Amino acid sequence: MSQAAVVEKAAVRQYKGTPGQIRRRRIELTAGVVLASLAMVWIVVNIINSPAQFAQVFILGFRNGLLYALIALGYTLVYGIIELINFAHGDLFMLGALFASYFITVWFGQENSNLAGWLTFLAALIAAMAFCGGLNILIERLAYRRLRRAPKIAPLITAVGVSFILQFIGIKWNGSTPRNWPKVLPQSEFTVLGVNIAWNTVILLLIAVPLLLLLSWVVTKTRQGKAMRATAQDQDAARLMGIDVNRTISFTFAIGGALAGAAGLLYQQTTGTTNYNLGFQLGLIAFTSAVLGGIGNLNGAVLGAVLIGIIQGLNDGLPIALGQKWSQTVVFTILILIMVFKPAGLLGKSTTEKV
């Protein structure tokens, strides 16, 4: 082989990556196509089998997906800025749900869906967001700030510890068994083209979507958002540019917490139950969503959450599916598959270690 051919071959290899990378990409692509086509077949079979039911569970899944999005954003914001998987975030959501339940039912005594109930609901939204935001700031200050430069395993372990402490508060507050609450949102449904849609789904949409838009505006358009993005990129450089890094990180935790608080209220009002281990289950689902979309990427988190919500809704509600008892397994299998084949997620950048 001539010298020039060798050089050219090397150049081509540099362009496409090492043989290992090329093989990996090929495997990823094949696995992705196979999985996607299997999912399509499953969906088409179900649509033909029972179109009305499909639409129904699709909407339900979409609604849950929006809820997951609110939680997933907390994970992805925190991961984006300090590269920490905040295990306690799901439990923060659980405390938000409990706080909202107590706020509406115990402290303000609202049990019916009337004007007073709706006003309390709005007040509870603001209160729960403030409560969870403040709590998240406190958690960051006490458990994570000191460890910002420690080896990565250290803050991960404290995060698990915080999660346990929040669950303890949950047990003491809620009791160790699920608890039912009256709902102040309208319980009626309306029918569009033979599909029943609950009014609370519409209300959830009306609250979650503006919150997501507001977050997007804060991060992309405001000064504080700019500081967040700068800190996420390079803390030291941001500090040199005069950004108060500690305050920016606190602000990020506050936003994440506030979204979790809103999600807590919405969850409690749509399902009507709370439990102390709610945060663990939904937190993991939300984290999976964040990873599916590409962790650290805000749009990705919302996309991933809606996808996961729909997949879970379809799996739980359709006649031809694994059913609700395998719901968690389905979600975690998705988590593991993404981690293995596409750790960057759908919209994220590559994250494999460069070693």
Add this chain to the structure above:
Amino acid sequence: MATRAARKAKKATRQPASHRTWALGYLALAAVMFVVYQYALPWEGLPLPIYDFLQLWLPPTAINEALVYVICALGLNIVVGYAGLLDLGYVAFWAIGGYCAGWFMSNFFEQWNFHGLASVPTTEPGLHINFWLVLVIGGAVCAFFGVVIGAPTLRLKSDYLALVTLGFGEIIPQIFFNGEDINGFNLSNGTKGITRLDPIPTGVKDLGPFDFGSKFVIFVLLAALMVFISLQLRRGRLGRAWLAIREDELAASMMGVPLMRTKLASYAVGAVAGGIGGVAFATHVDGVYAERFNFSISIFLLAMVVLGGMGNVWGVILGAFILAWVNSTGLPALGDTFNTEFGTDIDFPSFTFLLFGLVLILMILFKREGLIPESRLRMVLHEGDADEELKPAQEEKK
């Protein structure tokens, strides 16, 4: 400042206590406890207060359970303490080991008949294999799963690994939980679990579920085996490679340590310990129950490793004993005593979540190297602390 640094350096260079002293202490303590439980406790002449005290504060079942935790914590220590990989789904290996015992040592699979050196008569239906062989099988199956889950994921960032293992630790127990009817096949008997395991054959006599004293000896020996494996591996080539990876992955790979293979080895060895612990636990409670294998077990084990001292075998044993005892006996017994003494009605066992959470946070914040620190790890864990001292000045400026 200078004196503090010097003191730190001096501490770091201090030689760890000889392993032989530790090992002798461990065996001597085990022997004393065996004598106490096998001979003193059933003895008629034992004063009643002492008997009551032992039954309340140090019942034999709690000691045996703690030993099972020791075995598993030592395995987790290889993954977390030696190789520096965070595994949050360790309970999966415990569950797989437990179900190996359930499948191969009971009447559960009535449709098949197989007897491999078992301690029960051959007329019994089901798969019956000798306990000691089941230990090997459980370890091997777990090692297999460790490699299967580890091979594709260990190349990821360390915190991603934590999540994949967490997912794995959720899926496996759920499969057992729902495994009553997988296409008509009963894999795990679901929530009812598998009960009545074969007794443990020892050559002298077969140990049933209530032979606490003799089973104590078996568990002590299994834990000692894990200690031996941990220390031998650590001293050898593989152990040095693990420590190198833990301290600086990039530098280690530059020195020619094969990252993937070494990490995978730590994961597999840890899984084997989990499998052995699972089999031991199944014989301890005489059955396997799916709902017992939950996320908190993984965290309990992690807290044990963190409390005792990541990477230090003796520290981990101490941590496992303390936390397992507090969880199984300490808190309930303290609660009973406290409530009868003061006429209160406080549910002490419900405080375990708070306790374990606080252990994790406070240890990491204030004593990251654990109760019995490992000297090398101390230096690694406090690497960033020099920068820490700049922070107060910065905050003042604000």
